[in-house]
Amino acid sequence: MDVKSIRQQFPILNQEINGHPLVYLDSSATAQKPLSVIEAVDAYYREDNANVHRGVHTLGSRATDKYEGAREKVRRFIHAKSSAEVIFTRGTTTAINTVAYGYARQILKEGDEIVITPMEHHSNIIPWQQAAKATGATLKYIPLEEDGTLSLDAVRETITKQTKLVAVAHVSNVLGTINPVKEIATIAHENGAVILLDGAQGAPHMKVDVQELDCDFYAFSGHKMGAPTGIGVLYGKRALLEQMEPVEFGGEMIDFVNLYDSTWKELPWKFEGGTPIIAGAIGLGAAIDFLNEIGMDAITAHEEKLAHYAMDKLSTIDGISIYGPKERAALVTFNLDDVHPHDVATVLDAEGIAVRAGHHCAQPLMKWLDVTATARASFYLYNTEEDVDKLVEGLLKTKEYFGDVF
């Protein structure tokens, strides 16, 4: 993989921040966009803009072809059986909420269980808290191992015959843990539960085959994989989606509308009320083309190498605490001595290095780690070992800078 030529396709990376070349280490929050995505969105608005699924005119069919073409690209990207199983949403949060409202709240009753983990992002916690409150179901957590992984024994102990729904992150956005989701899906199914995977940190970084994983739902966001913000995907098995009621009602999602009653379009459109996110979907299609050209396996291999390199280098820093398992996705969450992560991030920013500081939308996990906040460096296909070296240098400077204080 030629990272140098890949970097040239990301115009934003070619700039100085505070007098230093930008080192962007916040891709888990949002990834940068390749030129091909920016150009695809630009071209759509310059040449093809029209509403989809209704115009008889030429632009209308061009826009529809591009929009539905993007859906087919997503289908192939995650290896869904049918494009009817690919629903465009605003992002992972909306995708999960669609399942919470359209499925969980319809089927759950008192005594039923929803099973999640303490390493979930808020977007895979709160929809279930609310669904549990609304239905009287119980929300249960699979306890984490000391290193921030999930053991299958703990999974087996937590999921019971009362469990109707299991929702787990494919990859943790804080710990970097890559969860054994295929095995968890098997255990869920053995107990008669359906499983939703939060793929926000999975799909951008590794090959996802929803049929092989045998997950019932898979949710992910476009903006973390080079597409614009505001576009995401809910994959669902057809039988479940057929059974579900739409969550949003209005234009685009209807078949026949009478004065007091209406019927819904077939899948996937019954879940896409209103004018859809046309440009976003086209941008996502372009991002998928871009990633496929490089190859998801090559991207995963590059990130594995970077993760190892980062763990080796960062762990040599005196006073650093790194959270999560040794084998991990390409992100490292840490604290440096008693320097607050905000202060770490501010000093790094003065060096042109962008990291995330805070609770990473995972407050229950912060409690489990017994910290109030952490700093996180996250990597993507355009990052290099040199970026890691600069991070290490920046952290040593941070220590030096705050050295007099502590």
Added chain:
Amino acid sequence: MSFNNLDSLYRQVIMDHYKNPRNRGKIEGDVLTVDMNNPTCGDRIQLQLKVEDGIVSDAKFDGEGCSISMSSASMMTQAIKGKKVEDALAMSKDFSNMMLGEEVEFEDDIAALHGVSKFPARIKCATLAWKAMEKGVHEQEENE
């Protein structure tokens, strides 16, 4: 930006308040207590105020956060102690204006925080304690 710019943020007096916070702890008895947090980053503060005859007779804080939020809380409690409530509120307004980059005169250590105005991402850290104070005073007024 070089470390020289950082020095305008992390002034020595700020670091001193961070390391040796003034008025950190709890006030005994029945006093005004305000909890406030910055949900985007997780900083949180508990501020306690004792108001007698319209004067802030005691102020203490507890909490967790970065050097800017904690030093600002330390300085704020120091500054408002012994002041009339209305003067404390006026000071808070001045402080907000200083964060917007306006030239504002502060007699005490608080002046050291003016450098925060050049770091937009950190302004919310500096104003947390002041917002807690405002909230507390307004709650008290509503109850009276």
